[in-house]
Amino acid sequence: MTVYFMCFFLFLVGLYGIVTRRNLIKIVISFTIMEFSVFLFFALIGYVENGVAPILTKNLPENPVFVDPLPQAMVLTAIVIGLATSAMLLAIAIRIYKKYGTFDIREINNLRG
Amino acid sequence: MEVLLSVILGFMIIGAIYALHANDLLSAVIAQGIVGYGLVICFLHLRAPDLAIVQIVVETITLIIMVAVVLDSSRKELKTPAGWKGTVNIILGLMFIGFMIYFFDMATASLELFGEHSMRMSQTYVEEGAQRTGAANLVTGVLWDFRAYDTLGEATILFTAALGVLTVLRLKGKK
Structure with a gap:
């Protein structure tokens, strides 16, 4: 249970960063931290004590206990999508920096209109 | 296993907190790398080699893109103080976090203990x-x-x- 809570704490650190930071790059960093904690939570749920990786090889033990392959497949999809979304966020950050010359979201607010 | 994972997770949390408070954006990006590569080690210990491989590739690409973005800018963390709005934001954020902890407690009550997963679906x-x-x-x-x-x-x-x-x-x- 400690592991679940620490994983959730990592999520909360990312959430705190998104709410309180004013720098666009730091917001993107907090976003990726939240993503990572969710991936880790999925992998933690699928873990079975003394399990082996879900790959069929020649020298498996008798009656092998596999860890759950389903959450791993889901996370594999989610990791790649996470890369796509953070690349998109960073591209928008570059555009904003080129237009306003700052990463500060307050400055961008002030220049509106 | 649980102790080992907790230690790695502790390092990841320290790295994440440092990434949020670093003064230089470049060191914030590098500290985010601690979280990503710590995740790789966690995946390896959780018997998920495919995830570890993909995560190494993705983390490296993300770091390269972020370093490219940061090096192109002035790299300085903002010096202007946040003012009363910032204080209100921090208080709201902490309240929101307390709210989330309540629901986390409710949700984990229905989960199985770590390592005793029963494969209903798979x-x-x-x-x-x-x-x-x-x-x-x-x-x-x-x-x-x-x-x-x-x-x-x-x-x-x-x-x-x-x-x-x-x-x-x-x-x-x-x-």
């Missing part, structure tokens, strides 16, 4: 996956056969995001 995948898909790696079997539509959707999202990045970076924009 029993069929594990037992028949090798015969029905012909893949030695069960994760690949699930990804490319049982849930191939998910993979198709993932490819669509990846393609759309690549198009989006190209469009955003190529636009001239109003001066």
Whole structure:
């Protein structure tokens, strides 16, 4: 249970960063931290004590206990999508920096209109 | 296993907190790398080699993009104080976090203990996956056969995001 809570704490650190930071790059960093904690939570749920990786090889033990392959497949999809979304966020950050010359979201607010 | 994972997670949390409070943006990006590569080690200990491989690649690409963005800018963390709005934000954020902890407590009550997972959903995948898909790696079997539509959707999202990045970076924009 400690592991679940620490994983959730990592999520909360990312959430705190998104709410309180004013720098666009730091917001993107907090976003990726939240993503990572969710991936880790999925992998933690699928873990079975003394399990082996879900790959069929020649020298498996008798009656092998596999860890759950389903959450791993889901996370594999989610990791790649996470890369796509953070690349998109960073591209928008570059555009904003080129237009306003700052990463500060307050400055961008002030220049509106 | 639980102790080892807790130690790695502790390092990841320290890295995450440092990334949020660093003065130089470059060191914030590098500290985010601690979180990503710590995640790789966690995946290896959780018997998920496929995830570890993909995570190494993705983390490296993200770091390269972020360093490229940061080196192009002034790299300084903002010096202007946040003012009363910032204090209100911090208080609101902490209240929100307390709210989330309440729901986390409710949700984990229904979960099984760490390491005692019962495979309700994936029993069929594990037992028949090798015969029905012909893949030695069960994760690949699930990804490319049982849930191939998910993979198709993932490819669509990846393609759309690549198009989006190209469009955003190529636009001239109003001066």
